Amino acid sequence: MPGGDQEPGRYYVGVDVGTGSVRAALVDQRGILLAFADQPINKWEPQFNHHEQSSEDIWAACCVVTKKVVQGINSNQIRGLGFDATCSLVVLDKQFRPLPVNHEGDSHRNIIMWLDHRAVSQVHRINKTQHSVLQYVGGVMSVEMQAPKLLWLKESLRETCWDKAGHFFDLPDFLSWKATGVTARSLCSLVCKWTYSAEKGWDDSFWKMIGLEDLVADNYSKIGNQVLPPGASLGNGLTPEAAKDLGLPAGIAVAASLIDAHAGGLGVIGTDVRGHGLACEGQPVTSRLAVICGTSSCHMGISKDPIFVPGVWGPYFSAMVPGFWLNEGGQSVTGKLIDHMVQGHAAFPELQAKATARCQSVYAYLNSHLDLIKKAQPVGFLTVDLHVWPDFHGNRSPLADLTLKGMVTGLKLSQDLDDLAILYLATVQAIAFGTRLIIEAMEAAGHSISTLFLCGGLSKNPLFVQMHADITGMPVVLSQEVESVLVGAAILGACASGDFTSVQEGMACWRPLAVFSVASYNQVMISGNTYSELPKSAPCVGPM
Numbered sequence: 001m002p003g004g005d006q007e008p009g010r011y012y013v014g015v016d017v018g019t020g021s022v023r024a025a026l027v028d029q030r031g032i033l034l035a036f037a038d039q040p041i042n043k044w045e046p047q048f049n050h051h052e053q054s055s056e057d058i059w060a061a062c063c064v065v066t067k068k069v070v071q072g073i074n075s076n077q078i079r080g081l082g083f084d085a086t087c088s089l090v091v092l093d094k095q096f097r098p099l100p101v102n103h104e105g106d107s108h109r110n111i112i113m114w115l116d117h118r119a120v121s122q123v124h125r126i127n128k129t130q131h132s133v134l135q136y137v138g139g140v141m142s143v144e145m146q147a148p149k150l151l152w153l154k155e156s157l158r159e160t161c162w163d164k165a166g167h168f169f170d171l172p173d174f175l176s177w178k179a180t181g182v183t184a185r186s187l188c189s190l191v192c193k194w195t196y197s198a199e200k201g202w203d204d205s206f207w208k209m210i211g212l213e214d215l216v217a218d219n220y221s222k223i224g225n226q227v228l229p230p231g232a233s234l235g236n237g238l239t240p241e242a243a244k245d246l247g248l249p250a251g252i253a254v255a256a257s258l259i260d261a262h263a264g265g266l267g268v269i270g271t272d273v274r275g276h277g278l279a280c281e282g283q284p285v286t287s288r289l290a291v292i293c294g295t296s297s298c299h300m301g302i303s304k305d306p307i308f309v310p311g312v313w314g315p316y317f318s319a320m321v322p323g324f325w326l327n328e329g330g331q332s333v334t335g336k337l338i339d340h341m342v343q344g345h346a347a348f349p350e351l352q353a354k355a356t357a358r359c360q361s362v363y364a365y366l367n368s369h370l371d372l373i374k375k376a377q378p379v380g381f382l383t384v385d386l387h388v389w390p391d392f393h394g395n396r397s398p399l400a401d402l403t404l405k406g407m408v409t410g411l412k413l414s415q416d417l418d419d420l421a422i423l424y425l426a427t428v429q430a431i432a433f434g435t436r437l438i439i440e441a442m443e444a445a446g447h448s449i450s451t452l453f454l455c456g457g458l459s460k461n462p463l464f465v466q467m468h469a470d471i472t473g474m475p476v477v478l479s480q481e482v483e484s485v486l487v488g489a490a491i492l493g494a495c496a497s498g499d500f501t502s503v504q505e506g507m508a509c510w511r512p513l514a515v516f517s518v519a520s521y522n523q524v525m526i527s528g529n530t531y532s533e534l535p536k537s538a539p540c541v542g543p544m
């Protein structure tokens with residue numbers, strides 16, 4: 001078991017493939033992150049709502065970052081490797097070569113990304129079946145899941161893709177295959193995105209009913225008929241070819257993967273909160289909600305018994321923490337929406353120039369600008385007249401309506417930096433209100449949540465963190481390790497190496513410390529994202 005001083009020099013590598021970049025970390029036996037590297041990845045949007053990536057491009061980025069983090073380390077001390085990734089659909093032919101997922105026939109672009117909404121007609125038809133598997137995805141299947149995308153490929157690219165396809169992988173499973181040559185799928189991806197049941201396996205009647213009976217006839221060989229729990233060791237470990245690519249020793253243990261949000265959940269949900277006076281201290285882990293916020297936000301809540309929450313994905317058994325049921329709320333675009341609103345504003349070039357002059361990120365600049373213009377009132381009052389509805393890419397939870405669109409009310413003719421800052425604030429607030437709606441739906445169905453644990457790129461934004469505390473009325477905990485998703489991935493590698501006997505042991509041994517919590521305003525909401533009362537308590541203990 002790692003964690004003690006008696007066996008020094010054991011290392012694990014975690015690789016996290018997000019929407020915009022790939023990150024790797026070298027983690028030691030105490031769960032401390034020693035090295036970090038990241039690398040952007042390509043995305044294509046050949047037409048509206050079609051989002052594609054390349055598995056070769058992503059693998060190449062995994063190799064670059066992994067080589068960087070293990071530089072200078074004795075490779076014999078590296079014990080295990082774990083991957084997590086977004087749940088995008090990777091398509092390969094029978095010889096494991098990339099196949100095009102586009103009308104252009106560009107086989108380099110062989111991934112339909114998770115946020116791709118091309119399969120709208122297919123998902124409507126799937127939902128009309130009211131098949132019982134839909135109970136386990138909040139009652140409504142999302143267009144972002146894999147079944148509608150597979151159906152789209154069959155109906156739209158029959159000859160160039162569907163008939164030639166030998167393997168459809170969730171991206172986390174593609175990575176573990178690429179590293180080991182083992183095609184086994186992770187229970188996490190199959191349960192959460194492919195309608196697989198941890199207890200009953202595949203449901204033939206679902207696939208036949210939606211017109212994908214060919215997958216059943218093949219005994220699910222194309223989508224996975226060997227399923228392993230996250231953290232299980234795959235085959236003979238890293239193949240010599242992958243070892244050369246990644247700069248790691250051949251044969252080291254490689255784990256069955258996790259979806260990125262789930263790795264983040266593992267990384268933060270067990271955070272040690274002792275000494276902060278939080279309601280969740282000494283309470284079951286089920287009182288905690290992990291919110292992984294990057295391009296999207298994912299709200300991960302666990303329970304001992306299954307809880308059916310309308311519009312919230314799950315309940316999924318053992319998909320994140322073994323033995324627990326998981327509900328996953330989500331907002332499809334959060335970081336992407338904030339970037340969109342800020343970068344699309346007329347005052348963005350001015351913002352960029354001013355932020356650069358101060359060597360700040362545009363978000364740090366905007367946050368300090370809001371502080372300047374708020375005068376005596378709390379910053380939240382700046383949006384009394386400006387409101388954003390954040391569902392620019394549909395609503396994942398709890399409304400589960402992909403047709404919803406975004407909205408801004410209260411616009412004026414001026415478009416200066418103040419306007420941009422206030423629009424940015426209203427967007428952040430609207431996203432936080434979305435989180436509040438998700439929590440309310442989860443609580444109405446039986447969850448009892450007292451504390452939020454944030455991680456992901458957006459958790460580096462103090463305004464985003466503070467607004468989540470203000471608007472949900474709950475304290476927000478950030479863990480000492482900023483890259484918690486990578487800690488989750490490295491826990492998988494340590495499990496596969498046999499150094500942890502279970503994911504739970506990994507979570508317990510590598511329990512990160514909370515660095516601070518954010519106290520809530522005692523606010524009362526009135527219409528939209530405004531406050532009707534001044535805050536009664538000092539709001540923030542963090543680096544605002």
Ligand SMILES: Nc1ncnc2c1ncn2[C@@H]1O[C@H](COP(=O)(O)OP(=O)(O)O)[C@@H](O)[C@H]1O
Nearest residue numbers: 018019020021294295335363456457458460461
């Ligand atoms: N320091 C920061 N301050 C404000 N926003 C940030 C910061 N770092 C990242 N972000 C935002 O987080 C989002 C990306 O988060 P990330 O976790 O990298 O996404 P993904 O995993 O989807 O690739 C982007 O919208 C980006 O603008």
Ligand SMILES: O=C(CO)[C@H](O)[C@H](O)COP(=O)(O)O
Nearest residue numbers: 018019086087261294295296
């Ligand atoms: O559906 C998912 C998790 O269940 C996606 O993987 C996620 O929403 C995309 O993640 P990110 O915002 O980190 O890129």
